[in-house]
Amino acid sequence: MIKLGVNIDHIATIRQARRTYEPDPVVAASFAVLGGADIITVHLREDRRHIQDRDVRLLRETVFTKLNLEMSIADEIVDIAIKTKPEQVTLVPEKREEVTTEGGLDVVSQKNVLDKVVKRLVDAGMLVSLFIDPEEKQIKAAKEVGAQFIELHTGNYANAKDENSREELTEKLRQGINAARNLGLRVNAGHGLTYQNVGFIVESLDVEGLHIGHSIVSRSVFVGIQKAVQEMKDLIFRHSMAQHSSG
Numbered sequence: 502m503i504k505l506g507v508n509i510d511h512i513a514t515i516r517q518a519r520r521t522y523e524p525d526p527v528v529a530a531s532f533a534v535l536g537g538a539d540i541i542t543v544h545l546r547e548d549r550r551h552i553q554d555r556d557v558r559l560l561r562e563t564v565f566t567k568l569n570l571e572m573s574i575a576d577e578i579v580d581i582a583i584k585t586k587p588e589q590v591t592l593v594p595e596k597r598e599e600v601t602t603e604g605g606l607d608v609v610s611q612k613n614v615l616d617k618v619v620k621r622l623v624d625a626g627m628l629v630s631l632f633i634d635p636e637e638k639q640i641k642a643a644k645e646v647g648a649q650f651i652e653l654h655t656g657n658y659a660n661a662k663d664e665n666s667r668e669e670l671t672e673k674l675r676q677g678i679n680a681a682r683n684l685g686l687r688v689n690a691g692h693g694l695t696y697q698n699v700g701f702i703v704e705s706l707d708v709e710g711l712h713i714g715h716s717i718v719s720r721s722v723f724v725g726i727q728k729a730v731q732e733m734k735d736l737i738f739r740h741s742m743a744q745h746s747s748g
Contacts, residue, residue, distance in 0.1 A: 506540035507533045508714025513551035527559045536730030544571035589628040605634035605654040608642035615646040635677025644684040652689040659693025703740035
C-alpha cells in the first residue's frame with residue numbers, strides 16, 4: 502500500500518505564533534505514528550519560521566518509523582542534516598517570502614551545485630529525494646545528480662479548476678512517474694493533497710508514498726492528530742483496494 506508521510510510543520514507554526522513551547526511537534530509526531538503515519542516529514546527552513554533545530558534533533562531521537570527532512574541546499578542546513586542523519590532528506594526550493602513551497606526544484610539550472618550537495622548527503626548515509634515538477638528534463642537531471650527518489654509536485658493537480666484540467670494534470674504526473682521509473686528512480690508525490698482529492702491520486706498514480714501536511718493538521722484541530730492521520734490512512738487504504746479491484 503502507498504505509504505503516508507505526515508508533515509507536521511504547522512503544529513510548529515501554531516507554537517511559533519506565541520514563541521512558546523506548545524503544541525510540541527515532537528509530541529505530535531508520536532501521535533501521528535500511533536495513527537498510522539509511515540513517515541514523519543518536517544521542513545527546517547532557513548528562517549526557522551516553524552520547525553526549529555531542537556525539533557529536528559529530538560525527532561531524530563524519538564521517531565522510530567522514518568524521518569524525512571525537507572530542506573534547502575544552503576550550507577548551514579546541509580551541515581545540520583549530515584549531523585542529524587534522518588533516513589531521508591528531500592531537497593526543495595525555498596523563498597523567504599513564500600507562504601508554502603510554490604513549485605518544484607529547478608534541478609537543470611542548479612546541476613553543478615546539486616551534484617556536490619547530493620553526493621555529501623548520500624556519502625553521509627541518507628536517501629536523497631528531489632521535489633520536482635513532472636517534467637522530463639527535471640526528472641532526467643535528478644537522476645544525473647545522484648538522487649535515489651523524486652517527489653512529484655501535485656500542487657497543480659490539487660488546484661485544478663475542473664475535471665478536464667485535473668485529468669490532464671494527472672496524465673502529466675503519470676508520464677513523470679513512468680519516465681522516472683525507466684531511469685531507476687523511486688517516486689513519491691505530494692503538495693496540496695486533502696481528504697477530498699487524495700482518492701483520485703491514489704487510484705490514478707503508482708507511487709511509493711504521499712506526503713500530506715496542512716490538511717491533516719487542519720483536521721486534527723477538530724479530532725486530534727492521531728485520528729486525523731488514521732482517517733487519511735483509511736482513505737488511502739480504501740482507494741488502494743479500489744485500484745487493485747479495478748485492475
